[in-house]
Amino acid sequence: MSLINKTKEFKIISNVITSKSNIIDIGCSDGSLIEYLKLNNNVVARGMEIDQSKIRTCLSKGISVVEGDADTDLFDYPDNLFDYSILTYTLQATKNPKVVLEQLVRIASKAIVSFPNFGHWSIATSLFFNREMPVNSTLDYSWYETPNLHFCTINDFINLCEGLSIKIEKKADLRKSVFKEFKGKSLYDSYFSESGLFLISKK
Amino acid sequence: MEENKIVELSSKERPLLLDCGKSLGPVKIAYTTYGNLNEQKSNAILICHALTGDQYVASQHPITKKEGWWSNVVGPNKSIDTNKFFVICPNIIGGCMGSTGPKEIDPLTQKEFGLNFPVITISDMVKAQKLLIDYLSIEKLFCVTGGSMGGMLVLEWLSKFPEYVHSAIPIATSVNHSAQNIALNELARQSIMADPNWQSGNYYETDNQPTKGLSVARMAAHISYLSKESLHQKFGRNLQDKNELDYSFKADFQIESYLRHQGISFVDRFDANSYLYITRAMDYFDITANSNGSLIEAFKDTKSKVLCISFTSDWLYPTSENKKIVKTLNALGIDVSFLEIETENGHDSFLLHEPEFFDALNGFISSTWREL
Numbered sequence: 128m129s130l131i132n133k134t135k136e137f138k139i140i141s142n143v144i145t146s147k148s149n150i151i152d153i154g155c156s157d158g159s160l161i162e163y164l165k166l167n168n169n170v171v172a173r174g175m176e177i178d179q180s181k182i183r184t185c186l187s188k189g190i191s192v193v194e195g196d197a198d199t200d201l202f203d204y205p206d207n208l209f210d211y212s213i214l215t216y217t218l219q220a221t222k223n224p225k226v227v228l229e230q231l232v233r234i235a236s237k238a239i240v241s242f243p244n245f246g247h248w249s250i251a252t253s254l255f256f257n258r259e260m261p262v263n264s265t266l267d268y269s270w271y272e273t274p275n276l277h278f279c280t281i282n283d284f285i286n287l288c289e290g291l292s293i294k295i296e297k298k299a300d301l302r303k304s305v306f307k308e309f310k311g312k313s314l315y316d317s318y319f320s321e322s323g324l325f326l327i328s329k330k
Numbered sequence: 331m332e333e334n335k336i337v338e339l340s341s342k343e344r345p346l347l348l349d350c351g352k353s354l355g356p357v358k359i360a361y362t363t364y365g366n367l368n369e370q371k372s373n374a375i376l377i378c379h380a381l382t383g384d385q386y387v388a389s390q391h392p393i394t395k396k397e398g399w400w401s402n403v404v405g406p407n408k409s410i411d412t413n414k415f416f417v418i419c420p421n422i423i424g425g426c427m428g429s430t431g432p433k434e435i436d437p438l439t440q441k442e443f444g445l446n447f448p449v450i451t452i453s454d455m456v457k458a459q460k461l462l463i464d465y466l467s468i469e470k471l472f473c474v475t476g477g478s479m480g481g482m483l484v485l486e487w488l489s490k491f492p493e494y495v496h497s498a499i500p501i502a503t504s505v506n507h508s509a510q511n512i513a514l515n516e517l518a519r520q521s522i523m524a525d526p527n528w529q530s531g532n533y534y535e536t537d538n539q540p541t542k543g544l545s546v547a548r549m550a551a552h553i554s555y556l557s558k559e560s561l562h563q564k565f566g567r568n569l570q571d572k573n574e575l576d577y578s579f580k581a582d583f584q585i586e587s588y589l590r591h592q593g594i595s596f597v598d599r600f601d602a603n604s605y606l607y608i609t610r611a612m613d614y615f616d617i618t619a620n621s622n623g624s625l626i627e628a629f630k631d632t633k634s635k636v637l638c639i640s641f642t643s644d645w646l647y648p649t650s651e652n653k654k655i656v657k658t659l660n661a662l663g664i665d666v667s668f669l670e671i672e673t674e675n676g677h678d679s680f681l682l683h684e685p686e687f688f689d690a691l692n693g694f695i696s697s698t699w700r701e702l
Contacts, residue, residue, distance in 0.1 A: 186669070188693075
């Protein structure tokens with residue numbers, strides 16, 4: 128799964144990251160985001176990944192990667208080790224998104240998180256009119272085989288951050304491919320944004 | 331392929347100081363090298379062997395005539411490519427393939443050391459390896475790697491001589507021995523010492539060698555190198571060359587026959603006293619010994635790029651032990667990677683045909699070399 132399209136997502140993330148910063152990409156897959164950020168932002172980066180063959184791909188690219196799971200292995204890192212922790216399209220597949228979010232802002236000064244927006248109009252439509260679990264480009268699994276455990280809407284995410292004393296600093300405007308200052312919930316986003324992409328930090 | 335070399339590295343006047351307070355001098359190191367050292371001396375890879383390994387990492391063993399113990403990994407176009415790298419593999423001190431150890435001649439008495447050999451540690455072994463690296467005028471090793479006890483030596487290099495190590499791959503190892511590890515080693519030692527032919531270690535010039543004791547020690551250890559699953563798959567309850575039980579204590583089962591063979595063939599190439607000394611060194615090993623139990627403190631000067639590898643079915647040095655290293659290096663912000671290879675081959679996996687393991691080694695070493 129990817130957020131609308133990878134190039135766009137990478138570009139938005141790259142634009143918000145300070146150059147030469149120290150980052151960790153959790154669920155880094157074959158390391159393509161890390162490569163992109165190394166090239167464009169000159170970052171010091173490492174990854175965490177659960178899939179063995181993807182880990183070996185990262186190693187062959189010279190990317191440092193630890194076999195691990197967002198749910199259990201973020202505890203191993205000390206506070207504020209990184210400038211940015213990045214979790215793209217994985218939050219909904221974690222067992223305990225609340226704990227994962229807390230860990231993300233604990234191990235890094237800022238965290239970048241993206242997830243599919245379950246409040247998107249097409250999902251609401253699929254449920255309301257077809258009475259079927261939605262399957263589309265961002266939710267490309269049938270209900271019986273999905274790895275996703277915890278779907279949320281953009282508004283749910285905002286509510287959770289408030290409850291956890293996590294500050295939402297910026298929210299990506301996916302149409303314009305830029306991060307913008309977060310100014311609270313937006314009716315437009317909650318209906319029309321296929322994904323949420325946020326820059327958050329500890330309050 | 332290169333032949334075995336032996337070099338004398340410390341002298342009576344300038345001996346190697348050991349952790350036990352005694353000293354050794356002269357110290358002989360037997361070692362093999364493969365490939366060529368480049369002009370900048372930047373392509374050296376040090377391979378640290380395990381308990382019963384030796385310097386014949388990728389060349390025929392002079393006694394068993396078998397190919398080197400890591401021929402799978404080391405050689406032209408292999409994961410550790412001898413076309414690119416200068417590979418050094420020394421026999422550890424305390425060993426029995428030419429380096430100073432209990433079966434070598436004590437210059438003081440002109441007789442074999444036997445139990446007069448001082449009790450050595452993993453740290454002493456690494457100090458001796460460092461003498462060899464200095465002798466070869468290498469200021470920075472491109473990579474230090476090894477599995478099992480070899481992995482302990484890798485950790486010791488990272489902790490004691492961090493500025494000499496560009497990258498490191500500790501494999502299937504531990505920062506110290508658990509009670510279970512010590513117990514298994516003690517079983518092996520007691521088996522050797524219970525053999526009347528051991529003669530308190532003074533068997534070298536007699537007609538009786540402690541082969542029974544050493545062989546049982548090897549059998550016990552060999553079980554710990556395999557997993558329950560791999561034993562089951564290989565042998566199950568199959569009988570050896572027969573269809574019915576013998577109602578005797580002969581080797582009825584294939585596993586019995588296999589273990590007996592492992593034990594008997596081992597004594598031809600290994601010294602019983604060496605086995606005592608090396609297992610002792612492993613039991614004494616604790617990377618935090620000089621840092622008040624702190625792993626963070628033990629690795630605080632490490633700057634190397636590190637890849638830790640464990641195997642799912644290894645119960646001797648399980649993933650949880652290897653992860654302690656990863657966790658510590660992570661906490662220190664060190665460039666560390668970690669991979670747990672899925673296999674049923676147990677602790678011995680690092681010596682066997684494991685393509686995903688080879689691939690990970692190759693990927694890490696090649697990319698680290700490209701970035702040098």
